[in-house]
Amino acid sequence: MSDIFEGIGTATEGGLLSRAIEPDSGAKPPHPHQPARCLNCDTPLTGAYCHACGQQGHVHRTIGAFMHDLLHGALHFEGKLWRTLPMLMFRPGTLTRRYIEGQRARFVSPMALFLFTVFLMFAIFQVLGFTAPTDLQGPAGSSGTVEELREEATSEIADLRRELEGEDLTDAERTELQAEIGVLETFLHENPESALSELTRGIRDGAAGPEAPAPDNEPADGIEAPPTVRADLSDLATADSGIAWFDKALNKWRDNPSLMIYKLQANAYKFSWLLIPISIPFVWLLFAWKRRFKAYDHAIFITYSLSFVTLLFITLSILGAIGVASWIPTSMALLIPPIHLYKQLRYTYDLSRFSAFWRLLVLSAFIWIVVGLFIQLLLVLGAF
Structure with missing residues (x-):
């Protein structure tokens, strides 16, 4: 039960964080009961928001309105989300290109969507019990009682x-x-x-x-045999490299592997945003000779793509938890990502079928490099 409440709290935290960087758009009609002047700066109101300070014209003062704002802000229930999700799933390249070209008020920004989906994914994992093991033991307890x-x-x-x-x-x-x-x-x-x-x-x-x-190769009389060195696995388990920071990290993993795995899991979603800057140079390599596309384009492309993959992980986890035949989530995990990535590549960068296909193959190899670098970075962060 505690995992369920912890999961809900994690999802709410992600929603509030995404709300902080993704405020309401201005596409709202004026509230029928809003005052004539802004309550914050006393500027005459011409719409739902003050054009001078940005505050909303109508200010709620009831507990019901407060609870509505809480759900609205935490769970991001608004029109932009429902316009963004269908396009992210079925027309990812069009969504990415339209956002890059300036259509911001209609869609959830990629960073806000990414933060919310990452927090939601780990919240679902906690509810379903996909958490780090806590029964691992270090050398002192590895041999049993x-x-x-x-x-x-x-x-x-x-x-x-x-x-x-x-x-x-x-x-x-x-x-x-x-x-x-x-x-x-x-x-x-x-x-x-x-x-x-x-x-x-x-x-x-x-x-x-x-x-x-x-032995047959025993040295003759008068010739001293070379020294014999014995070593076993226990010697290797306690060996030090001589590099202070590396040995410190290694000793932490030996002494308390459960704690270190928990820290690895916690850092995975706290620092998941690092996947974006790590990935940008690899996507840039695919378009290095095309001056039309900048690093900003690649960042939007990567962030929307990661948001979709996160939502896919959530879906697959739920399907597995409710007992769906294992071949269904497995097939989805193998087929959907490359198809989605191909469509996003082709329509974001206006590519031909062949250009999108060969870039898909190269990017698929780059993905494993990015994941490896990210895991290594998490291991280093977890050791300090």
Whole structure:
């Protein structure tokens, strides 16, 4: 239940944030009960808004109006949204081009729509339970409880004893099995931590055997053999790179992976806007020789495209949660994005079918690079 309320709060936060950068447009008739002069600057009113300070002419003073404003501002229920969404879904290139060319009052701005959809997506994820796992453990708890380890050791001893009864074992193999059994029995009666370290050492030494034959390339008498270096995975797990900031981040991931994954998820929507500046240079490369298109055009294109993908993720998540056959969301996830991106490319930049198609292929490869860079940036941000 707490996830549901947290999700609603996240969606509301996104709506209010998008409202802050996307105010009402001026396409409203004057309210029949608004005063003749602006209540803020006393300028004569000629429409629904003051042309001097921008304040709305009619000011509400009832609790009902306050609740209406809350829902209107938080959830962005207004005419612009319902004009924008159908075009975003079915005519994305036309929407992008019309906004770039100056039709701003009719449509929700790409940044406001993007912020709202991102917050809404993570709110839906919280309601549906798609959150970061909280039961991951660091090295201290990765081996389970002592009782669980004792049960595993008892079972392992039984398996080793049955294996020891085999008649086709060599002396070295019998010695190895006996060493393992001895260390496991020590674990059951003594300090588990010291026994575990002894187990690793015993298995390694027992594998060589007391009378292990010398290797064929043993050096001749009088020639000193090169030193042997032993290393196992535990050594690698605790190794440091020597780079202070990198080791600090790595230690945080080792010590508390659940916290770090939670921070990664939280940063994913807080810094999702970074996808836009990261993507702009890659889209620019597709049109570097066309002076007609500027970085601003690419930014609008990217932002509307990301908004659509976010809405698609929301739809697929809901379909999966209500039990729709898995092939339906899978097919939608594979087919809809490239078709939508092709249509947006072609009509935003006025391209031929061939030009839009080859740019779609290149941009599809660029997308994976952008996602990789974004994830790496989140990992760095989560470590500090």
